Every structure is written in structure tokens, then in C-alpha cells.
Amino acid sequence: MLDMLFTQCSTIDHKFLRDVGVKCGKIVHLADHSNGLLPESREVVDLQGKLLLPGLVETHIHLDKALLLDRLSGDVTTLQGAIAKSGELKRFFTAADINERSLRVIRQAVIHGVTRMRCHVEVDPVIGLIGMETILALKERLKDVIDLQIVAFPQEGIFRDCVTQGLMEQAVSMGADVVGGITYNDRNLEEHLDFVFRLAHKHGLPVDLHADFSDRPEQLAILEVVKTTEKFGMQGRVSVGHLTSLGVVRKVRAEAIAEAIAEAGIHVMCLPATDLYLNGRGVEQAAGRGLTPVQLLLDKGVNVVFGSNNIQNAFTPFGTADPLDIGLLVAQTSHMGSEKDAGILVEMATTRAATALELDSYGLRIGADADLVVCQATDVRSLLYTRSEREKVYKKGKLIAETLVSSNCVI
Numbered sequence: 001m002l003d004m005l006f007t008q009c010s011t012i013d014h015k016f017l018r019d020v021g022v023k024c025g026k027i028v029h030l031a032d033h034s035n036g037l038l039p040e041s042r043e044v045v046d047l048q049g050k051l052l053l054p055g056l057v058e059t060h061i062h063l064d065k066a067l068l069l070d071r072l073s074g075d076v077t078t079l080q081g082a083i084a085k086s087g088e089l090k091r092f093f094t095a096a097d098i099n100e101r102s103l104r105v106i107r108q109a110v111i112h113g114v115t116r117m118r119c120h121v122e123v124d125p126v127i128g129l130i131g132m133e134t135i136l137a138l139k140e141r142l143k144d145v146i147d148l149q150i151v152a153f154p155q156e157g158i159f160r161d162c163v164t165q166g167l168m169e170q171a172v173s174m175g176a177d178v179v180g181g182i183t184y185n186d187r188n189l190e191e192h193l194d195f196v197f198r199l200a201h202k203h204g205l206p207v208d209l210h211a212d213f214s215d216r217p218e219q220l221a222i223l224e225v226v227k228t229t230e231k232f233g234m235q236g237r238v239s240v241g242h243l244t245s246l247g248v249v250r251k252v253r254a255e256a257i258a259e260a261i262a263e264a265g266i267h268v269m270c271l272p273a274t275d276l277y278l279n280g281r282g283v284e285q286a287a288g289r290g291l292t293p294v295q296l297l298l299d300k301g302v303n304v305v306f307g308s309n310n311i312q313n314a315f316t317p318f319g320t321a322d323p324l325d326i327g328l329l330v331a332q333t334s335h336m337g338s339e340k341d342a343g344i345l346v347e348m349a350t351t352r353a354a355t356a357l358e359l360d361s362y363g364l365r366i367g368a369d370a371d372l373v374v375c376q377a378t379d380v381r382s383l384l385y386t387r388s389e390r391e392k393v394y395k396k397g398k399l400i401a402e403t404l405v406s407s408n409c410v411i
């Protein structure tokens with residue numbers, strides 16, 4: 001006897017309607033829709049063609065510095081300005097404050113269908129390990145609602161002071177899931193990467209770097225990241241966020257670099273809300289779109305995904321914690337308007353993201369966790385383009401969020 005059976009579900013990768021059965025929090029039945037004999041189930045939900053997705057995956061977000069707009073005086077319009085301003089605000093962060101803002105963002109994300117999330121938590125002399133302690137506690141507290149992956153993130157660099165190296169090691173001992181790094185905010189790139197990869201390798205953890213966040217084609221750390229990935233044998237276990245410098249490199253060279261990225265199995269996370277906001281300013285020539293070249297990377301076989309990055313702060317004044325909002329932004333800015341593109345974009349927030357984050361028990365397949373999202377839309381294009389609601393969100397078969405919408409209009 002199943003606990004729940006969803007019938008007549010549209011899915012991203014299947015032409016025909018399907019039936020999906022859940023028992024003890026796992027998907028145990030998956031078949032083309034049958035009008036005949038259905039497996040017995042305590043509860044049957046007829047989706048009548050609505051999309052059923054695996055839980056959305058937020059690949060890259062900063063909970064600890066989210067929702068700071070009301071503390072900012074004046075606009076911040078450069079990356080260095082955003083780092084400096086956030087550094088000032090960070091002095092006044094407390095555990096209760098980080099907890100409250102993080103919880104608000106997670107709640108929004110869950111309502112939008114997110115059941116797994118990778119968050120970068122800052123580790124430095126200003127905040128010490130307060131962010132780590134707070135988000136680790138949230139991870140435990142919310143484990144029945146969302147899986148949080150925590151990246152120990154040295155936003156201020158690792159070698160600009162004498163304590164961050166030790167703090168990074170402590171963060172890993174406390175339970176960080178991923179070792180973070182930043183290629184543009186430290187004294188020496190090689191030294192920085194060596195530290196990050198050595199720490200990750202020692203503990204068997206993946207690496208997730210903020211990399212090449214600029215409009216300048218000469219600022220390309222990615223080749224050094226490729227080299228270091230291969231040196232440590234970490235192919236497939238490294239992600240880079242931003243990578244916008246590659247978007248202004250000449251096409252022939254960008255293609256060769258994309259091939260090297262694909263060869264090293266590095267996942268690329270496009271972070272368009274921040275990149276479009278901060279890049280492309282103050283340059284004499286048109287600066288392109290300020291994004292990593294999503295299509296070119298895809299063409300070369302790179303696993304490209306996207307993330308929210310920031311929610312309403314100095315880096316990005318916008319944000320609703322809905323990965324599909326970011327998917328629409330990528331569609332609009334990376335010439336991805338076809339039906340096939342829409343499917344790829346939804347995969348970027350689901351299965352492709354799961355690959356980047358090395359998620360277990362994930363997907364619309366037998367044996368996976370029943371993390372499921374019932375969409376109001378019946379196809380991927382209307383899901384993305386009309387920002388349609390996620391009606392119901394399930395974590396391991398349990399209903400964790402529901403959105404009811406009713407509108408009135410005279411016409």
C-alpha cells in the first residue's frame with residue numbers, strides 16, 4: 001500500500017503523463033499513466049497534467065548577509081564597495097540576527113519549491129565562527145524541511161590576516177560540507193587555491209569557489225583552478241560561481257577555456273542577479289552582458305547551473321529566493337528562449353544542480369527521496385515565463401509548503 005500516489009503528472013523529461021507513487025518518504029512507483037488498475041494508495045492526487053518536479057535546488061546563496069537593504073545608506077555599485085560595505089555591517093551581526101534573516105529567506109525558498117540549498121557562510125576575523133554556528137544549528141533544526149549544504153567561505157581572503165587559516169580549519173571540523181574560496185580577494189592566487197584544495201582534499205570535501213568576477217578579460221583565474229583541480233585529482237568535485245571574465249574573452253579563446261573546464265569536470269554557477277547589477281559599469285567599451293557565457297559553456301559540455309547568490313543586500317538589491325526567477329533571468333540574458341532551452345533551464349534548477357552539489361537520493365526516480373513540487377503550470381515554458389506558482393512542496397513525502405492563489409479581475 002502506497003502512502004501517496006500522484007497521477008497524470010507532466011514531467012520535464014518524459015513525453016507522456018506519468019504516475020508517481022510514494023512510500024515511507026521515497027519514490028517507489030514511477031510509470032506511464034494508466035487508466036487501468038492503479039497501485040493501492042492511502043491518498044491519490046490527480047494532477048490533471050500539472051508539472052511534477054523534483055524539489056528545486058538552490059546552488060549558491062548567502063543567507064548570513066541576506067536582507068540588509070534597510071541597513072544600507074546609499075547605493076553600492078561596485079564589487080569592492082559591496083564587499084567593504086557588507087564588511088562594515090558584518091561587525092554588528094549577531095547569532096540571533098543571522099538566524100532571523102536566514103530563516104526568512106529559507107521560508108521564501110521553501111514556498112518556491114526549494115528542498116536543497118548550498119549556502120556560503122562567511123568565516124573571517126570579523127564574524128569569527130558565529131555564522132557557522134548559527135547556520136549549522138539551522139541545518140539541524142530544519143533537517144525535515146530542507147537539506148542545507150554549508151560552504152565555509154573566506155569572503156575577506158585567507159592570507160590577509162593571521163587567523164582565517166585556523167578559522168577555516170575549525171569550520172571544517174565543525175561540520176562544513178564544502179570548502180569555499182575566492183580568487184579575487186587575496187594576496188596570492190596560487191597560495192589561496194593551494195590552501196583551499198589541500199583542506200578539501202584532506203577531509204574528502206568538494207570545493208566551491210567565487211571566481212573571476214569582473215568585466216576584464218585578463219582577470220582569469222579559471223585556468224589556475226583547472227590546473228589545481230587536476231593536480232589534486234578533484235575532477236567533478238569543484239564548482240565556480242560568477243566566471244564573468246570569460247564572457248568578455250574572445251570567442252576562440254573562450255571556447256578553448258570552456259573545453260578545459262569541461263575536461264576538469266568543473267561545474268559553473270551563473271549568478272546573473274548580482275553579475276548584471278555590479279558588472280558592466282564604468283567601462284569605455286560595451287561590456288557584453290556581464291555574465292559567464294552560458295551557451296558556449298553548455299555547447300562544450302560543461303555542467304552549467306545558476307543560483308540566487310544574494311538576496312536584497314549591497315551586492316544585489318533584488319531577490320525572492322526563487323531559483324526559477326533566476327532561471328528566467330538567464331533565459332532572457334543568454335538567448336535561451338526555445339522550448340528545449342526552457343527544459344534545460346528547469347534542469348539547471350533540479351537535476352543538473354543536483355549533479356553539481358553531489359546530491360544523493362535525488363530526482364524523479366525510483367529510490368530517490370520524495371522531494372516533490374507540484375506546479376500550477378503544465379509545461380516548462382509556462383512554468384518559467386509566467387512565474388507560475390508552486391502549489392505544493394513535499395519533503396520526503398511530507399507536505400511542507402502550500403500556496404493558494406486567487407485573483408479577481410473585471411475582464
Ligand SMILES: [Zn+2]
Binds near residue numbers: 061062210241309
Ligand atoms: Zn556568492
